Each structure stands twice: as C-alpha cells, then as structure tokens.
Amino acid sequence: MSILLAMQGALSQGVLWGLMALGVYITYRILDIADLTVDGSFATGGAVCAVCVVNGVDPILALLLATIAGAVAGFVTGFLHTKCEIPAILAGILTQIGLYSINLRIMGRSNTPLLKSDTLFKNISEMTGLSSTWTALIIGIIVSIVIVAILYWYFGTEIGSAIRATGNNEQMVRALGVNTSVTKILGLMIGNALISLSGALVTQSQGYADIKMGIGAIVIGLASIVIGEVIFGQKGNFAFRLTSIIVGSIIYRIIVAIVLQMGMNTDDLKLLTAILVAIALSVPVLISKRNQVAMYKKLTGKEE
C-alpha cells in the first residue's frame, strides 16, 4: 500500500518538477548553454510565490509573479553573458549565488510555510474532494499541456526559430542579421521563467517554500532530460521531445521513490542523482566505442 502511495506522489512530483526540466532543456539543449542559474531561480519562484500567497495574493496571480521573477533572473544571467561577455557557466553561478541572498530577502527568513493560506491546490482539492496528490497531478498535467503547447508554438515562430538556430550556429544567425545577444537573453529568460513557475507550483503543492529547495535542481533537470532522451530517443517532433522530458522527470521521481522505499537514506539522494546523470551521459559514449571496436574486429577478421 505504501509503495502505491509513494508512486502517486512520484507521479505528481514528477509532473510539477517536469516544468523545471523543460526550462533546463531550453537552455541546455536548445541554446546549448549550461545555465547554472537554475538552483537559484527555482527557489526564487518558490519564495516569490510563498510571500505572495501568505500576503493574500490570488494563488494563480502568485504563480504568474513567480514566473516573471524567474524571467528577470534569466535576464540577469543573459546580460552578464552576452553584454559583459562573462562565460555562460560563470554568469549562471554569479546569478545563482546572488539569488540566494535575494531569496532570503524576499522571504525574510529561510522557510515560509503556507499552512493558513489559500493555495491553488487546497482550493481545488476542497472544491473537487480529491486527495492532495491527485489534485497536484491534475494541476500539473493541465499546466504542462498548456506550457508544451505554448513552447511548441513559440519555437516555431520567426523569433523562436532564431533562438533555436542560435544554439546551433551562432555565426550564421548573426550573418543573417539577427542579434544573438537578444536571442540568447530571450532563451535564458524563457528557461528560467519555466523553472521559477515549477518552483512556485512545487511550493504551493508542498505547502512551504524553503531557501534550500533549489539545491541540485540543475542535476535533477539534467537527469529528467537524459532519462527522457534515453527512453524516447532524440527523434520526433518538438512537442514529443518536450513531453518525453516531462515523462523523464516522472520516471526520475519513480526511481527515487523506489530507492527510498528500499530503505535508502534521503541524504544520499543527491549522490544517487549525480551518479544517475553521469551514467546516463556516459553510457551512449561507451556503447558507441564498444560498437566501433566490435565492428573493426568483425570487418578486419583475425590477425594474420
């Protein structure tokens, strides 16, 4: 019974954190930038949302404000990277560290509980009579569908195509008259907006925001991406690839739920995630090397 409950929890968690993985996908895969703002902007989303909700702001408006806060964080990283020419990884780290203090300032303390406040999840749970995990799952799925649809449309537009091309071949994009600083900043803003939205949804669903909630988010995002890609491949249209990342995020949560059920210490989770990502990233390389050697041996035959 407890494993079933854990699975339900994994499903809803996976969908809500899946939006964060989509944000990481936009910067890591589409823009080809390893953006480390994530850990900060996820918590920023949570912090902004929590403070808004505690102060009586409508929970949906709070999500929107959190999303905008994430976009601003992305803008800062993008500005540091493009206009000040700071390497992308360093620019992301700078924003991330800066956000730690800003998040504390926003909340005024390291943890903001939402016990007495209305959240989207509580409201819908009361309205429909469903359990909190089911509510979280349903809200998560609806938001995910809307976000995937918006991303599918946006990256098909003129400016969206230019952003995709920037991650592919920056020099060509400039030679076609596009300012790549703008496309990079836009991509980072969209990515971090999604990450913050995810942080805000997680905050409302778990009933509190915590200054440490974003730690390791980048690795969880990468884990979701590589799990999704390993299972569904990198083929298929854009909407399919985005969906496969959310599914990847769900599978990640299921793996976590299973190992916790098996008695693993929660403190070891981050190490497990790191190892998982390292394995998922290195396995394709090792397999292709092995295949290369196998083909050589097969085609060349025995040494004379």
Added chain:
Amino acid sequence: MLKIRNVSKTFNPGTVNEKKALNNINLEVHDGDFITIIGGNGAGKSTLMNMIAGVYPIDCGYIYLADKNISLLKEHQRAQIIGRVFQDPMLGTASDMAIQENLAMANRRGMKRGLRWGITKEEKEFFYKTLQRLGLGLEDRMTVKVGLLSGGQRQALTLLMATLKKPKLLLLDEHTAALDPRTAHKVLKITEEIVDEQKLTALMVTHNMQDAINIGNRLIMMHEGRVIYDVKGEEKKRLKVEDLLKKFEEASGDVFANDRMMLG
C-alpha cells in the same frame, strides 16, 4: 557602392604576436563590380572581409556601404544588407535545422523577427522553385536536416541563403576552398549565375589565380595589408597566371613561394 578609407587593423597590439593585418587600406567598389581578391597567406584578404562584415571592430578609418557610414555598426546590423559565404561549409547553415527552415531564416534578413510563424506556405513553394534551379535535387529534400548534406551542397545552400534577399554586397571568403575540384567548379558556376542574374556587387577571395582571372570584372591583389595591384575590364581579361606571379614579385620584392597559389 562600397568605399573603404584609410582602414587599419592590428591584432594583438603591443605584444610579440603583433600583426598588422590591414595597413591603411583604401578601396572603392562600384555598383555591379564583381571583384576577385588574391594574395598570399596573411595578406589581409580574410581580415578585409571580416572588417567589412563587422566581425571585429576596425582600429581607424571609414567604411561606407550604399552611402551609409557603417564603420561602427555591429555585425548583425551590417548583415541586414550584406550577404556572406564562409570558407567552412559548416559555418553558413544550421545543421540541426531543415533546409527549408534555414532558407526561411535567410528570407527574413533585414526584417523584424516577431511572433509570425517561422515559415509560410508561399515560402515553401518559392524555396522549391529556387532550389530546383540549383540542380542539386535539394528541392525534394526540403525537410531534411542540413547536417546530412555534403559540403558542396551546404555551400550552394549558403550561397542561396546569402542572396535570397538581394544584398547590397556579397562577400565570398574562399567559399570553394574546402570543396573537391569538381564541386568547387559547380559552386563557382552557381555563384557566377546568381551574381549575374541579380546584378550583385560582390567580393570574392580565392587562391585559384585562374578563377580570379576568369571570374568577375575586376581583380585586386593584396600584400601585407595593402592593395598592391588593381586591374579591371579588358586588361584583366588579358591577364595570365604568369603575369600575376610576376606582378606579385615586383610589388613585394619577394619570390612568390606559396605552393597553394602556384598550383592554382
């Protein structure tokens, strides 16, 4: 059309690696000129192209294009009116995107890119017809990713993209140097056709002296960041490779010992 006035560029100034790439260069290009540029390695040919395109800032001087001072404009701003093809076939196209997506992006050169759909139905038909004229069979593979094309096909596509919206100036930086001779010949022919048809103003860097003589209406030779020889019209047509080699020796006081140019 294009006026270059007293432009200089020094790389790594004040270090042991100091290199004067352009030395107070002056050049006037007229409307409809198709100029071939030759010169040894390090003569400043590519630097000249990059300075016109705005890849690096110039140290001093002026560059006017279509009566507009573009000396301080950024690369992407100049790209509104300049089309470019690079030496490396990988640089001119986005390999993870479809042929038609690449063309659609080129078709929006100089336009504001907003939230309209990235490619329209009319465009697809237009691209089909345009690709057909290349004669490479690309029109039936419009949704194929560019990464799957050969270097020659990619260069032809880049050329098409650079000229899809008629540019005020076309810059060709050794755009056939990475191709095998047969493919290089084909891409050159396509180049001539497009330039002729659209009556483009173009600069083409090449290491092949025969091509430099045969193609275009004007030829310039560069050495140590300066233009040392400038010839056009009938005089250019009568040139022979030996004349160019002699000219180079005269001007530079140096025996021309560049294998690549000799072989050309």
